[in-house]
Amino acid sequence: MTDASNSEAPTPAAVSTDRRTPPRRSRLALAAGVVGLLILAGGAVAATGVLSPGDVIPGGDPAPPPQSRLAVPETVLLTGTSDVVGPYRLTAYQSEPSKAEAAGQPCIRLLLTEPAKRTPLAASGFCGDPGKSGLSAASLPALDDNGNVTLFAFGRSPEGTSAVDLNLTGNAGEKTISTKPVPSQAEFVSGDVWVMEVPTNGYNGGTVSYTDSNGNPVPTTTDASGFFDRARSVEKLQPPE
């Protein structure tokens, strides 16, 4: 304003005004263009190729498998392949606001990246930090296109956990399967994370436990019978038409 009043002179001011106006308009248009490009980039298909722990998958509009993209970014925690249902990955993300839970909760989910058409769920997960036991565990039952079921157990454990054990019981007797958790690659998910594929034939219950960083068993267990409830419920599903 001060500059404009001080620079008043018919022809030079007009010329200087013309020189000033286009840059302001261009800057606005450029900013709008950048915003537009960012919006388009957000809706773009996620990068193809092998994902590794620590990779961040951009959020965007919902997308079908294999992306099964969330609206928020996901950090890859670990990946694997099942003989029954193919590749999977465990990721971390922060929850969006919803009636169920507050925004910003630390969440993990186990996603099948090539789900069979017959499998009901592309992913299962949970949000929130573990309780007093330090262990959080959930399951993902899955089907191949022939209706064969498999079951994944996955979850979180304290940093440095030596092993997570799933102690199975059932008609087949007792069996323990174990896995070594890996450190979370997401800063908002503390501790370690783990995934196990669980045999279901002859087993219908069990407990999840872990040994700490010193190799000492922690004397708290999590009941795993609910995992098998889910496997059974999925086995009973009708094939889709």
Add this chain to the structure above:
Amino acid sequence: MSTACRPSWAGLKRSMAVVVAVGLMLVVGAQDAAAHEDCVGLDGRGVACNRSTGAANHFAHWVDGCDRLSDGFRVRAHYTLSGIGDIVGNWDPNGASSGCANDFTNQFQLSRQRICVEVVGCSGWLNH
């Protein structure tokens, strides 16, 4: 006011058009991915919520099972996927602490859900 200070209305209109266009893109994008959410609860002990989002031909359904009362009883959602049947959700892994268990499907439609509390029982079905 000098000529140097007078705004260019043509320029302003062009700038506004750009801003409106960007704004429309944001609004339309948001509507395409707008979430629809319904919940059913049981006596304040837990809730089962479904969140649905859709954009073009892509949809995603979440079912959340949330423990809301620290009473020692676990909570999980039950739900039905259209055409194939009923599924039992995960027990909420951390009990009544913040956060819920969730299942995610983008291949089947959700037709109903309810919340079940260990020993106590289940809510009525919330149909969609």
